[in-house]
Amino acid sequence: MTLLLSVLEQGMIYAIMALGVYITYKILDFPDLTVDGSFPMGAAIAVVLIDKGCNPYLTLPIAFVAGAVVGILTGIIHVKLKVRDLLSGIIMMTGLYTVNLRIAGRANFPIYTCQNIFDNNFVNAIIPESLSGYKVVLVIFVLTVIVKLLLDAYLKTKSGFMLRAVGDNDTIVTSLGVDKGLIKIMGLAIANGLVTLSGCMFAQQQRYFDVSMGTGTVVIGLASVIIGTSIFKNISFLKVTTSVIIGSLLYKGCVALAIRIGLESRDLKLITAGMFLIILVLGNERKKKVKAC
């Protein structure tokens, strides 16, 4: 039961990050490594603000905006300074390591005693005592659903259509008289905003910040996106955003299972990498089969 709860909690938090990766990787076709830096940045912002006595819920929009700024910077490096997509991400990821240390002030920052978005007077008041063991997962569920619905709504707007168009066929964006570079920057901003938001929630669930907690985030995100979109590809009533969230839960479930059957938590990154490789190879198999038909 604890295992299932922790899978649900972490799976949904990471799902928000995966939605960001979905925007960059699937919609914009931009493998954005900035994520490895912007995820812990959200965590750093969360612990510092909460430690200073800031309302935990206020950390969420602040983290989102900070992430959006980071995304804009990645976008400017790529679009205006014409650096290749992977390299722009690597530059930002490396730089953000220092930025995160500067924000937090140190490499480790626990906030065990402070209130957070899951544990505060407001949440304790509205969730009955009998459900108190589930309050973290309930709060995460509500936040994830809000983020998903907002993203769904955004993707239906004119601006959202443009974002989808630029990844699909950027020639048409130019033909429609719109600067495709600006749209890419905007997409990166939204994506990194979501990733930072996810990091902000993660720090509050774990109740600590660690400067190296971002390593491998992009791989987890990519794995979730690929699992979600390829498994549910043919189920048309399921929105892609929903598939990505389920993908993230499945991914976390697999990792939890791997640890359950005897692997240690220090093997985590290797499991992450190995699983990602398996997912990529399986994905390729499918593509080949389709081509052969």
Add this chain to the structure above:
Amino acid sequence: MLELVNISKYYNMGSVNEMCLFKDFNFQVQDGEFVSVVGSNGSGKTSLLNIICGSIEVEEGDVIVGGVNISKQKDFVRHKRIGRVFQDPSKGTCPSMTILENMSLADNKGKAYGLAPCVNKARMDYYKEILSQLNLGLEDKLHVRVGALSGGQRQAVALLMATMTPIEFLILDEHTAALDPKTAEIIMELTDKIVKEKNLTTLMVTHNLRYAVEYGSRLIMMHEGTVIMDKSGEEKKNLSTEDIMGTFNRISVECGN
């Protein structure tokens, strides 16, 4: 009036493969003219369109529209008043979006792409109406992804999308070349109809000499970066494919092809 003044365009500048395509090239198109452009491969037809649209930069010279020099304008700014259809049907549409979504996207050209919903249900009847004039049955497939359509169907949608909003210029880059003869015919007739209805200034590059003769009010033939034949008005009306073919063969022989 659209003017190209003293355009010079080099490819592979500074390398051993340096090639001069245009040198002091001058060209004018009057408002409302429908110009067919023919010529062999490498004669500069597509480069001509790209220069007008700002897709490629020139070393020297100016592009002037209605007396205003637009040489410094970025490509996307110029496209605000240009509709463009490419040879490759996939370039004019978004494959992963439905016909309805594609049409809605194009319908908003010239306005801000803000946070209002893009699909406007009230416009659906209009989309159906313009799709039905194609006779391809697309009006019943509004919710089908464009990627699932055939090349000809896609190109038809692309043409409608390019000409949906008020534009001044229509740029057609061999837009029937990838289609089967019957679909090409449909697309060509539709093009002519739209151009006449909206009185668009049109430049059409084509390898189909019959289309070049049958459609349009002016015909030019390009060769090695110069216009070697320019017929309009009565002269153009009396032109036959044989006449063009004759000139075409003559220059080809001169080149040793």
